[in-house]
Amino acid sequence: MILSSTRVITRAGSGQGATVWGDETKTETDDAVAEAGPGPDQRSDHAFTALLHETAGEIDRQLAVFLGSEAESGPHKTRVALRRLTTALQAFAPILKRQAAAKARAEAKRIFRSLGEVRDADVYLAGRRGSGDGAGPDSDLARETAELRLRVRERLRMDKAVAFAPALLRDLAEGLILKTGKPGLAARARPVAALAGKALDAAWEAGLAHGPNLAKLDEEARHEFRKDMKTLRYTAEFFEPFWPEEVWGGFHAALQELQDSLGLLNDLAVARQKSGIRGKGGKTKRTKAELSKEEALALEDACTLWRRLQAAGPFWRAVK
Known part of the structure; x- marks a missing residue:
């Protein structure tokens, strides 16, 4: 918490x-x-x-x-x-x-x-x-x-x-970070629930912007998606006391598993780049067809988890 x-x-x-x-x-x-x-x-x-x-x-x-x-x-x-x-x-x-x-x-x-x-x-x-x-x-x-x-x-x-x-x-x-003008003071006094909802909506939309199928993303795009998913997870965790366990637990677990799969893909990509291993045409980045078995399984897991999260949708919108 x-x-x-x-x-x-x-x-x-x-x-x-x-x-x-x-x-x-x-x-x-x-x-x-x-x-x-x-x-x-x-x-x-x-x-x-x-x-x-x-x-x-x-x-x-x-x-x-x-x-x-x-x-x-x-x-x-x-x-x-x-x-x-x-x-x-x-x-x-x-x-x-x-x-x-x-x-x-x-x-x-x-x-x-x-x-x-x-x-x-x-x-x-x-x-x-x-x-x-x-x-x-x-x-x-x-x-x-x-x-x-x-x-x-x-x-x-x-x-x-x-x-x-x-x-x-x-x-x-010393008062150098929080807003001090009249509109800012009013915003500061408002219940945090409204601010939480807007922040989560923005993080969710950033994730959706990458598309429904992670297999279609190249390594660089998947890395950006990974960062957006971290933003979504951490933002939701900030406000964890608000969420009923029955809606938060499964969503949170899927987010964590998705980050693990994406993290493994990122680590393998970094290792390949450091090793100087190249794909077709001398490129350090690989297409889906050139992925190792470990990478292919991690990508498959990530795709499944992302589909599960999309099907669940933004649970916070239903929390009163």
């Missing part, structure tokens, strides 16, 4: 979020925020404030893992937290200052891309080891991957990436 007010307070008269660093910290408005709680009638700005605190905290934690250890989970989990942040900025755009949101999104994507270099290299190395291809700890590939990790760490340290999440929370507390 994402929406929670337990670590959020509001400044009197503004509704602007501030950090609560301990249970003893309290203001006269804290009880009002807690009383509203996560739910369809919660103020939109309270919901965003809680979500931003949670997401920023996760970015901080996972970035520390990457910078301070060899754990392979660091790059992946930091990237997930960053993508959740950019999805939140997109979902709550109607109540956010445009320039501030754009600045935060650009910085998040810069860190995301740097970590992506390490993530792709880790996946490729693991794949080579899994295939018994001699990519052991002392191999050239293992050394190159370790050196890349060190370079990206140094780059992120030089760019002060660790300051990103704390600065975002500071800007929130």
